[in-house]
Amino acid sequence: MSSSVDIEAIEEAVLGLRQRVSNLHSELTRYDLVAWTAGNVSGRVPGHDLFVIKPSGVGYEDLSADAMVVCDLDGNVIPGTRGSERSPSSDTAAHAYVYRHMGHVGGVVHTHSTYATAWAARNEPIPCVITAMADEFGGDIPVGPFAIIGDDSIGRGIVATLADHRSRAVLMANHGVFTIGKDAKDAVKAAVMCEDVARTVHIARQGGDLVPIAPDAIDSLFDRYQNVYGQPGKVAGAEGASA
Ligand SMILES: [Zn+2]
Secondary structure (H helix, E strand, C coil): CCCCCHHHHHHHHHHHHHHHHHHHHHHHHCCCCCCCCEEEEEEEEECCCCCCCCCCCCCCCHHHCCCCCCECCCCECCCCCCCCCCCCCCCCHHHHHHHHHCCCCCCEEEECCHHHHHHHCCCCCEEEEEEHHHHHHHCCCCCCCCCCECCCCHHHHHHEEEEECCCCCEEEECCEEEEEEEHHHHHEEEEHHHHHHHHHHHHHCCCCCCCCCCHHHHHHHHHHHHCCCCCCCCCCCCCCCCC
């Protein structure tokens, strides 16, 4: 990884992804999912065992394509790449663990968005009581284990919870939200939708009992939305030219 040719090849491979991942952070602020420097987006580099992630402790207004940090799937910064003088997000180990163990995942997002994190604080799954949840998550949004930052335990908890679940979002107990997607934009969409349904279901419960959606109805809603909804030839939530 040390020769200039390798670095050039890596920079060429990550060129567009750097800009997309940087831009997607503005969606976290636009939808009010983050405070100060909390929250992070990463995207897998197609065809390489690499991902691009937000640097640690940098304000959202100071992010740029060049500030994004390129890491291998063990979470090590690739020396010599642009941005490599910075430390990657403090959640990098969790992102790396997910990419290592879930080959279909192309993007990971982490936030402490208010309503979803309130459910996480109660260690309570968000029940599937609105059709938008069935569409997007295929059922309840589950709770993952309590895990301390600093080793693989957050990543292990995310993978263990989502591996056999249709949901792309997990509420890590007493912590916050991690979402996965086929690319970084898809994971950001899941984070936005997770907060939206967390808020709606919270408000709904203030007014009375929640009414669950029947499992077979959830199945057909999920199937229709994931496989049929959207423009012909496009998959719902897929990363487009405007990303
Ligand atoms: Zn966190």
